[in-house]
Amino acid sequence: MEKRLQGLIEDFKKNEGNIISLLQETQEAFGYIPEEAIYRFSHELDIPASNFFGVATFYSQFYLNPRGKNIITACCGTACHVKGSDRIISSLKREFSLTGEQNTTEDKKFTLEQVACVGACSIAPVVIINKKVYGKMNSDKMAKELKALKEGEDE
Template identity: 35%
Template sequence: MLDQSYYDKVDEIIKHYGRKASSLIPIMQDIQGEYRYLPGELLTYVAKEIGIREAKAYSVATFYENFSFEPKGKYVIKVCDGTACHVRKSAPILEAIFKELGLSPKKHTTDDMMFTVETVSCLGACGLAPTMTVNDEVHPVMTPEKALALINALKGEGA
Protein backbone atom coordinates (compact mmCIF):
# COMPACT_ATOMS: atom_id res chain seq x y z
CA MET A 1 0.00 0.00 0.00
CA LEU A 2 1.39 3.35 -1.00
CA ASP A 3 1.60 6.36 1.26
CA GLN A 4 -1.07 9.05 0.79
CA SER A 5 1.60 11.45 -0.50
CA TYR A 6 1.81 9.36 -3.70
CA TYR A 7 -1.90 9.89 -4.37
CA ASP A 8 -1.63 13.59 -3.54
CA LYS A 9 1.17 13.96 -6.09
CA VAL A 10 -0.84 12.07 -8.71
CA ASP A 11 -3.82 14.34 -8.03
CA GLU A 12 -1.57 17.32 -8.84
CA ILE A 13 -0.43 15.66 -12.07
CA ILE A 14 -4.00 14.83 -13.09
CA LYS A 15 -5.10 18.38 -12.34
CA HIS A 16 -2.30 19.67 -14.59
CA TYR A 17 -3.33 17.54 -17.60
CA GLY A 18 -7.07 17.29 -16.98
CA ARG A 19 -9.40 14.41 -16.20
CA LYS A 20 -9.67 13.02 -19.70
CA ALA A 21 -8.60 9.82 -21.43
CA SER A 22 -6.20 11.67 -23.73
CA SER A 23 -4.16 12.66 -20.66
CA LEU A 24 -3.23 9.07 -19.81
CA ILE A 25 0.23 8.95 -21.40
CA PRO A 26 1.51 12.31 -20.12
CA ILE A 27 0.16 11.46 -16.65
CA MET A 28 1.99 8.12 -16.71
CA GLN A 29 5.17 9.82 -17.93
CA ASP A 30 5.07 12.32 -15.07
CA ILE A 31 4.40 9.58 -12.49
CA GLN A 32 7.33 7.58 -13.79
CA GLY A 33 9.45 10.72 -13.87
CA GLU A 34 8.63 11.33 -10.23
CA TYR A 35 9.11 7.78 -8.88
CA ARG A 36 11.38 6.20 -11.57
CA TYR A 37 8.67 3.58 -12.20
CA LEU A 38 4.91 3.28 -12.57
CA PRO A 39 3.36 1.79 -9.42
CA GLY A 40 0.41 -0.41 -10.38
CA GLU A 41 -1.74 1.02 -7.59
CA LEU A 42 -1.31 4.49 -9.07
CA LEU A 43 -2.16 3.33 -12.57
CA THR A 44 -5.40 1.85 -11.25
CA TYR A 45 -6.11 5.12 -9.44
CA VAL A 46 -5.40 7.20 -12.57
CA ALA A 47 -7.72 5.04 -14.68
CA LYS A 48 -10.56 5.59 -12.23
CA GLU A 49 -9.87 9.32 -11.94
CA ILE A 50 -9.76 10.00 -15.69
CA GLY A 51 -12.69 7.71 -16.48
CA ILE A 52 -11.13 4.85 -18.39
CA ARG A 53 -11.10 1.13 -17.75
CA GLU A 54 -8.18 -0.20 -15.76
CA ALA A 55 -7.49 -2.73 -18.53
CA LYS A 56 -7.09 0.13 -21.03
CA ALA A 57 -4.56 1.90 -18.79
CA TYR A 58 -2.56 -1.31 -18.37
CA SER A 59 -2.66 -2.08 -22.10
CA VAL A 60 -1.18 1.34 -22.86
CA ALA A 61 1.45 1.05 -20.11
CA THR A 62 2.57 -2.40 -21.27
CA PHE A 63 2.59 -1.44 -24.95
CA TYR A 64 5.32 1.18 -24.51
CA GLU A 65 8.74 -0.13 -23.46
CA ASN A 66 9.48 3.13 -21.69
CA PHE A 67 7.08 2.35 -18.85
CA SER A 68 8.25 0.09 -16.05
CA PHE A 69 6.24 -1.50 -13.24
CA GLU A 70 9.46 -2.36 -11.41
CA PRO A 71 11.18 0.21 -9.20
CA LYS A 72 14.39 1.51 -10.73
CA GLY A 73 17.59 2.58 -9.09
CA LYS A 74 18.78 6.12 -8.53
CA TYR A 75 21.02 5.71 -11.58
CA VAL A 76 19.49 4.09 -14.67
CA ILE A 77 22.26 2.89 -16.95
CA LYS A 78 21.33 2.01 -20.53
CA VAL A 79 23.94 0.18 -22.57
CA CYS A 80 23.36 0.28 -26.30
CA ASP A 81 23.58 -3.03 -28.15
CA GLY A 82 22.49 -1.76 -31.55
CA THR A 83 24.56 -2.69 -34.60
CA ALA A 84 27.13 0.11 -34.37
CA CYS A 85 27.65 -0.35 -30.64
CA HIS A 86 27.64 -4.14 -30.85
CA VAL A 87 30.37 -4.30 -33.51
CA ARG A 88 32.41 -1.82 -31.46
CA LYS A 89 32.27 -4.14 -28.45
CA SER A 90 29.36 -3.05 -26.23
CA ALA A 91 28.93 -6.61 -24.88
CA PRO A 92 32.13 -6.55 -22.75
CA ILE A 93 30.99 -3.20 -21.30
CA LEU A 94 27.67 -4.71 -20.22
CA GLU A 95 29.42 -7.80 -18.81
CA ALA A 96 31.80 -5.64 -16.76
CA ILE A 97 28.92 -3.57 -15.36
CA PHE A 98 26.90 -6.67 -14.48
CA LYS A 99 29.91 -8.20 -12.72
CA GLU A 100 30.74 -5.01 -10.81
CA LEU A 101 27.17 -4.52 -9.61
CA GLY A 102 26.24 -8.17 -9.09
CA LEU A 103 23.52 -8.00 -11.72
CA SER A 104 22.47 -10.15 -14.67
CA PRO A 105 20.03 -10.14 -17.57
CA LYS A 106 17.40 -11.38 -15.09
CA LYS A 107 18.27 -9.03 -12.22
CA HIS A 108 18.44 -5.43 -13.37
CA THR A 109 18.46 -3.41 -10.14
CA THR A 110 20.88 -3.53 -7.22
CA ASP A 111 19.44 -4.38 -3.80
CA ASP A 112 20.32 -0.93 -2.47
CA MET A 113 18.26 0.67 -5.31
CA MET A 114 21.32 2.59 -6.46
CA PHE A 115 21.67 1.18 -10.00
CA THR A 116 19.43 -0.25 -12.71
CA VAL A 117 21.10 -1.60 -15.83
CA GLU A 118 19.23 -2.10 -19.10
CA THR A 119 20.22 -2.89 -22.65
CA VAL A 120 18.62 -0.93 -25.47
CA SER A 121 18.53 -1.43 -29.22
CA CYS A 122 19.67 2.08 -30.06
CA LEU A 123 20.47 5.32 -28.27
CA GLY A 124 20.68 7.33 -31.48
CA ALA A 125 24.37 8.08 -31.06
CA CYS A 126 25.85 5.56 -33.48
CA GLY A 127 28.79 7.79 -34.42
CA LEU A 128 29.84 7.76 -30.76
CA ALA A 129 29.66 3.98 -30.36
CA PRO A 130 29.86 2.15 -28.10
CA THR A 131 27.55 4.34 -26.09
CA MET A 132 25.74 4.19 -22.78
CA THR A 133 23.62 6.63 -20.83
CA VAL A 134 23.25 7.31 -17.14
CA ASN A 135 19.91 8.95 -16.39
CA ASP A 136 19.73 10.00 -20.06
CA GLU A 137 23.19 11.63 -20.06
CA VAL A 138 25.17 10.20 -22.98
CA HIS A 139 28.59 8.68 -22.35
CA PRO A 140 30.32 8.05 -25.70
CA VAL A 141 33.13 5.76 -26.86
CA MET A 142 32.90 3.59 -23.77
CA THR A 143 35.18 0.77 -22.69
CA PRO A 144 34.71 -1.62 -19.80
CA GLU A 145 37.33 0.35 -17.87
CA LYS A 146 35.64 3.71 -18.49
CA ALA A 147 32.26 2.24 -17.53
CA LEU A 148 33.61 0.90 -14.24
CA ALA A 149 35.31 4.22 -13.47
CA LEU A 150 32.00 5.99 -14.07
CA ILE A 151 30.14 3.55 -11.80
CA ASN A 152 32.71 4.03 -9.06
CA ALA A 153 32.35 7.81 -9.37
CA LEU A 154 28.57 7.46 -9.09
CA LYS A 155 28.97 5.23 -6.04
CA GLY A 156 31.01 8.03 -4.48
CA GLU A 157 28.24 10.57 -5.23
CA GLY A 158 25.57 8.31 -3.80
CA ALA A 159 27.39 7.74 -0.51
Protein backbone atom coordinates in the same frame (compact mmCIF):
# COMPACT_ATOMS: atom_id res chain seq x y z
CA MET B 1 1.39 11.30 -3.64
CA GLU B 2 -2.34 11.84 -3.22
CA LYS B 3 -2.09 15.50 -4.18
CA ARG B 4 0.09 14.89 -7.22
CA LEU B 5 -2.22 12.19 -8.53
CA GLN B 6 -5.19 14.49 -8.15
CA GLY B 7 -3.32 17.19 -10.06
CA LEU B 8 -2.56 14.77 -12.91
CA ILE B 9 -6.18 13.67 -13.06
CA GLU B 10 -7.41 17.24 -13.26
CA ASP B 11 -4.92 18.08 -16.01
CA PHE B 12 -6.09 15.05 -17.91
CA LYS B 13 -9.72 16.11 -17.74
CA LYS B 14 -8.96 19.70 -18.62
CA ASN B 15 -6.71 18.99 -21.59
CA GLU B 16 -8.45 15.95 -23.09
CA GLY B 17 -5.25 14.08 -22.30
CA ASN B 18 -4.44 10.59 -23.41
CA ILE B 19 -3.23 7.53 -21.55
CA ILE B 20 0.33 7.71 -22.81
CA SER B 21 0.84 11.33 -21.76
CA LEU B 22 -0.77 10.66 -18.39
CA LEU B 23 1.55 7.73 -17.74
CA GLN B 24 4.55 9.75 -18.95
CA GLU B 25 3.68 12.49 -16.47
CA THR B 26 3.10 9.97 -13.70
CA GLN B 27 6.47 8.43 -14.32
CA GLU B 28 8.11 11.81 -14.35
CA ALA B 29 6.59 12.57 -10.96
CA PHE B 30 7.40 9.27 -9.24
CA GLY B 31 10.24 7.77 -11.26
CA TYR B 32 8.03 4.79 -12.07
CA ILE B 33 4.32 4.01 -12.33
CA PRO B 34 2.95 2.86 -8.99
CA GLU B 35 0.19 0.30 -9.31
CA GLU B 36 -2.09 2.27 -7.02
CA ALA B 37 -1.84 5.24 -9.39
CA ILE B 38 -3.29 3.14 -12.19
CA TYR B 39 -6.25 1.98 -10.08
CA ARG B 40 -6.84 5.53 -9.00
CA PHE B 41 -6.83 6.82 -12.63
CA SER B 42 -9.08 3.98 -13.69
CA HIS B 43 -11.60 4.79 -10.98
CA GLU B 44 -11.63 8.56 -11.43
CA LEU B 45 -11.54 8.64 -15.22
CA ASP B 46 -13.77 5.63 -15.80
CA ILE B 47 -11.23 3.91 -18.04
CA PRO B 48 -10.54 0.20 -17.47
CA ALA B 49 -7.27 -0.43 -15.62
CA SER B 50 -6.39 -2.96 -18.30
CA ASN B 51 -6.04 -0.09 -20.79
CA PHE B 52 -3.41 1.50 -18.58
CA PHE B 53 -1.55 -1.75 -17.99
CA GLY B 54 -1.82 -2.48 -21.72
CA VAL B 55 -0.09 0.76 -22.61
CA ALA B 56 2.40 0.61 -19.73
CA THR B 57 3.61 -2.85 -20.70
CA PHE B 58 3.60 -2.16 -24.45
CA TYR B 59 6.10 0.68 -24.45
CA SER B 60 9.63 0.13 -23.22
CA GLN B 61 9.74 3.56 -21.60
CA PHE B 62 7.39 2.66 -18.75
CA TYR B 63 8.43 1.02 -15.49
CA LEU B 64 6.07 -0.60 -13.05
CA ASN B 65 8.78 -1.01 -10.42
CA PRO B 66 10.99 1.58 -8.75
CA ARG B 67 14.37 1.99 -10.37
CA GLY B 68 17.80 2.47 -8.89
CA LYS B 69 19.26 5.78 -7.84
CA ASN B 70 21.81 5.70 -10.64
CA ILE B 71 20.65 4.71 -14.08
CA ILE B 72 23.17 3.27 -16.47
CA THR B 73 21.88 2.82 -19.99
CA ALA B 74 23.91 0.77 -22.40
CA CYS B 75 23.20 1.32 -26.07
CA CYS B 76 22.67 -1.88 -28.07
CA GLY B 77 22.42 -0.25 -31.49
CA THR B 78 24.03 -2.02 -34.42
CA ALA B 79 27.18 0.09 -34.38
CA CYS B 80 27.54 -0.42 -30.63
CA HIS B 81 26.88 -4.13 -31.08
CA VAL B 82 29.66 -4.64 -33.60
CA LYS B 83 31.96 -2.55 -31.43
CA GLY B 84 31.44 -4.76 -28.42
CA SER B 85 28.53 -3.39 -26.40
CA ASP B 86 27.64 -6.91 -25.26
CA ARG B 87 31.02 -7.18 -23.52
CA ILE B 88 30.35 -3.94 -21.66
CA ILE B 89 26.88 -5.13 -20.69
CA SER B 90 28.02 -8.49 -19.43
CA SER B 91 30.81 -6.93 -17.40
CA LEU B 92 28.33 -4.48 -15.87
CA LYS B 93 26.04 -7.36 -15.01
CA ARG B 94 28.90 -9.12 -13.28
CA GLU B 95 29.88 -5.92 -11.51
CA PHE B 96 26.37 -5.43 -10.16
CA SER B 97 25.70 -9.16 -9.60
CA LEU B 98 22.60 -8.99 -11.78
CA THR B 99 21.19 -12.29 -12.93
CA GLY B 100 18.57 -13.19 -15.50
CA GLU B 101 15.97 -10.47 -16.06
CA GLN B 102 16.96 -8.55 -12.95
CA ASN B 103 18.20 -5.05 -13.78
CA THR B 104 18.29 -3.20 -10.47
CA THR B 105 20.75 -4.00 -7.70
CA GLU B 106 19.45 -5.27 -4.37
CA ASP B 107 20.35 -2.03 -2.61
CA LYS B 108 18.48 -0.02 -5.30
CA LYS B 109 21.57 2.00 -6.02
CA PHE B 110 22.05 1.02 -9.65
CA THR B 111 19.80 0.15 -12.53
CA LEU B 112 21.27 -1.22 -15.75
CA GLU B 113 19.14 -0.65 -18.83
CA GLN B 114 19.56 -1.41 -22.47
CA VAL B 115 18.29 0.82 -25.24
CA ALA B 116 17.90 -0.04 -28.91
CA CYS B 117 19.84 2.96 -30.19
CA VAL B 118 20.55 6.45 -28.93
CA GLY B 119 21.67 7.64 -32.33
CA ALA B 120 25.24 8.42 -31.43
CA CYS B 121 26.68 5.64 -33.56
CA SER B 122 29.84 7.50 -34.56
CA ILE B 123 31.10 7.33 -31.03
CA ALA B 124 30.09 3.72 -30.41
CA PRO B 125 29.97 1.96 -28.06
CA VAL B 126 27.87 4.38 -26.06
CA VAL B 127 26.85 4.27 -22.41
CA ILE B 128 24.62 6.83 -20.73
CA ILE B 129 25.22 7.35 -17.03
CA ASN B 130 22.54 9.41 -15.32
CA LYS B 131 21.61 11.12 -18.61
CA LYS B 132 25.18 12.01 -19.55
CA VAL B 133 26.35 10.41 -22.77
CA TYR B 134 29.78 8.71 -22.80
CA GLY B 135 31.19 7.68 -26.17
CA LYS B 136 33.89 5.19 -27.23
CA MET B 137 33.40 3.26 -24.01
CA ASN B 138 35.62 0.43 -22.88
CA SER B 139 35.91 -1.55 -19.69
CA ASP B 140 38.65 0.70 -18.27
CA LYS B 141 36.67 3.88 -18.80
CA MET B 142 33.58 2.19 -17.44
CA ALA B 143 35.41 1.09 -14.30
CA LYS B 144 36.64 4.63 -13.71
CA GLU B 145 33.17 6.12 -14.01
CA LEU B 146 31.68 3.45 -11.76
CA LYS B 147 34.32 4.10 -9.15
CA ALA B 148 33.48 7.81 -9.18
CA LEU B 149 29.78 7.00 -8.85
CA LYS B 150 30.34 4.64 -5.96
CA GLU B 151 32.54 7.14 -4.17
CA GLY B 152 29.80 9.72 -4.59
CA GLU B 153 27.40 7.23 -3.04
CA ASP B 154 29.54 6.70 0.02
CA GLU B 155 29.91 10.36 0.86
